[in-house]
Amino acid sequence: MKPNGNRRLLVALCTLIYVFLMLPLVVVFPISLSSAPYMQFPPPGLSTQWYERYLDDPQWIDATVRSLYVGGATAVLALLLGVPLAFSLARGRYAGRIAVDRLALAPLIVPVIILSVGLYGLFAKLKLIGEWYGLVVAHTVLALPFVVLVMMAGLRDFDRALEQAAEGLGASRLQTLFRVTLPLLRPSLVSAGLLAFISSFDELVVALFLAGPNMTLPKKMFDNILMEIDPTIAAVSVMQIVLVSIVLVLIGRFGRGLQGSAR
């Protein structure tokens, strides 16, 4: 074994993959600042006109705001459902626990398009098409696996002696939950919530089926590409990338991912 040589090879390979994945940014970012009225690379000159067009267009802003609150509501709802579910899966001993576990993770496996068609049929009957809260419900289904996975990883590493200690010191079950268990799981909660937010904020397929005339940002981007291709889309992309990056940095700073489950 030559650990040094292997390590260098690994670093080189990772760098290559990283550069390949980041390559589109190298194109998108300059184009968003292009002075040309059409997609052209490299851009002939610099201008902020596409950012201005985005900011001045109420449709874009409307879609952005909608995506933000749909994402926020999705995160809240997914946490409210996913956290208790993760507790029951990680700690419960009941018949059908395995089945519930698989069911909770099923949205990861079922193709989104299948899910969307199914939800479309159901939501049409319930008159939920075009309603933002209908979209929240659908996005929650997609976000639930992330919340459950992250929370279960957190719970698996949780030292239950701490809960026993709290109860022994006079805390009720509820006090133990809110004073000890949840505060200690805060990094997992942060990660789970933000992941749920991103999964909704970035989501296109379900939105195409269910959003109706009320655009979310990804749907507006999609429609925009179909109608007219101008560098506005690049400007929007850059802002979306920046926002998601900020969220990911927040997760890295205050949250915890799934790495704990491998320990």
Place this chain on the structure above:
Amino acid sequence: MASRSADLRVEGLVKRFGEVVALDGVSLDIASGELLTILGPSGSGKTTLLKVVAGFETPDAGSVRVDGTDITTLPPARRDIGMVFQNYALFPHLTVARNVAFPLEMRNVGKAEIERRVAEALELVELEGYGRRLPRQLSGGQQQRVALARAIVFNPRLLLLDEPFGALDRKLRETMQLEVRRLQRRLGLTTIFITHDQEEALVLSDRIAVMNKGSIEQVASTTEIYERPANDFVADFVGESNIFHGTVTEVGSVTLDSGRRLLIAHPASVGSRVGVLMRPERFGRGANSFNGEVKEAVYLGSSIKLRLACDAGMELIVRQPSGALPAIGSRISVGIEPESIHVF
């Protein structure tokens, strides 16, 4: 701190985990203000016993009484029992002061009162000025002391310590043992201490309960346990020992299974089967003498330890005052007085 220590009475406790019988009819009485050590190898049921007393496990049979009140089914939060866990179980997200304040906050004690009592408790464990730190910023010994402060700050009726010093190095462990003893005496706190370390048990306890396979083998004072163990297990588990079995052939004399005759001071009746225990440090001169070949000789500083192969296949562990080590293979004689032989 005003003490409101209680006495504890445990009766006929049985606890099974599937096929495994963790507690097999355990009964125990602990007087108010007493420190009792439960000593036993791992898997002897001692931790299960502690969990039943603390309320984390419900026994299949039997009862736990504190000051005569049955608390067998009371949830842990309402038992008023302080407990120190093996790995401290400090809340990592709370400062030292908030950790110690936790049981008081749960009891809705006033803010000023909490502050005063936390300071008092931290002073008691010599951690004044550490209140604002987080547990992970403290050493193992300091964390242990915080756990101790947290367990006593609310004037519990009982204090339970579950192998609290297992993770500490030897020197620190000895300091902490003395500290716990001092604190416990000062507060007059009824305390159960769990350990598998027989030396620790001897240092700390008023009385020792030796546990094995879910049952209590013997409960007695430290000297009693060491000098007059009730059976092979206790004799073997506590301290070094030479144990043999034999039959009393006449009053004051035992014939061991090896054929060797020993003079004893014990008035066992003729014909009874007995065990005899000879502690290694009791050898010197005496009416019973042994001649053996030195198989092993170890210098231990304050003493030397020898393994002798005697006649009829008997092997003896002997401790002698420090001095020159005899050569391996040489033959030496040692003796022991009948009064120094324990018969059980």
